[in-house]
Amino acid sequence: MTDHHHDHDHSELSETELRVRALESILTEKGYIDPAALDVLIETYETKVGPRNGARVVARAWTDPAFRARLLADATPAIGELGYAGRQGEHIVAVENTPELQNMVVCTLCSCYPWPVLGLPPVWYKSAPYRAKAVKDPRGVLQDFGFELPPTTKIRVWDSTAEIRYFVLPMRPEGTEGWSEEKLSELVTRDSMIGTGLPKQPGEVA
Ligand code: FE
Numbered sequence: 001m002t003d004h005h006h007d008h009d010h011s012e013l014s015e016t017e018l019r020v021r022a023l024e025s026i027l028t029e030k031g032y033i034d035p036a037a038l039d040v041l042i043e044t045y046e047t048k049v050g051p052r053n054g055a056r057v058v059a060r061a062w063t064d065p066a067f068r069a070r071l072l073a074d075a076t077p078a079i080g081e082l083g084y085a086g087r088q089g090e091h092i093v094a095v096e097n098t099p100e101l102q103n104m105v106v107c108t109l110c111s112c113y114p115w116p117v118l119g120l121p122p123v124w125y126k127s128a129p130y131r132a133k134a135v136k137d138p139r140g141v142l143q144d145f146g147f148e149l150p151p152t153t154k155i156r157v158w159d160s161t162a163e164i165r166y167f168v169l170p171m172r173p174e175g176t177e178g179w180s181e182e183k184l185s186e187l188v189t190r191d192s193m194i195g196t197g198l199p200k201q202p203g204e205v206a
Pocket residue numbers: 006009107108109110111112160161162
């Protein structure tokens with residue numbers, strides 16, 4: 001955690017935020033958009049478009065052992081095989097959940113996040129309470145998110161930085177034998193790839 005370099009990232013973020021705000025106010029002023037519509041758009045990127053990329057990566061890893069091995073060995077090129085690459089994704093590390101280990105990702109200093117696989121970070125990811133509590137009391141965070149791990153499951157917290165952005169490979173739910181990659185990807189939630197949630201269960205998708 002001591003080699004955490006965030007200066008570059010902070011300036012990028014604030015620059016982006018400034019641009020978004022400027023654009024938003026111009027567009028609102030001119031009557032092109034209303035801020036509520038923009039919120040819906042941002043929400044879509046946070047929860048749908050972005051994380052669908054990660055969901056496809058996870059589903060591929062669940063169905064293709066060779067891909068899974070490449071993903072865990074060096075995630076950036078493996079993710080690139082599916083066509084996902086770009087800013088904030090130059091060095092992604094995939095960490096695998098097991099029955100004994102739950103991985104959880106945080107950026108303690110700001111909001112470093114693997115954009116090519118997860119899109120924009122959710123608001124809570126950037127919040128001070130999440131950033132602080134994820135380190136001090138990760139099990140408590142999971143309870144806040146509504147799930148309880150068996151006491152025997154360890155939790156490992158990974159601090160993302162401008163250099164390394166972590167991405168969780170959740171466990172494939174039971175009862176999905178023979179499912180297609182496409183159908184499996186529907187089980188993969190954004191939060192399950194941050195480590196603050198679990199994939200959906202087979203009964204939860206049509
Ligand atoms: Fe950060």
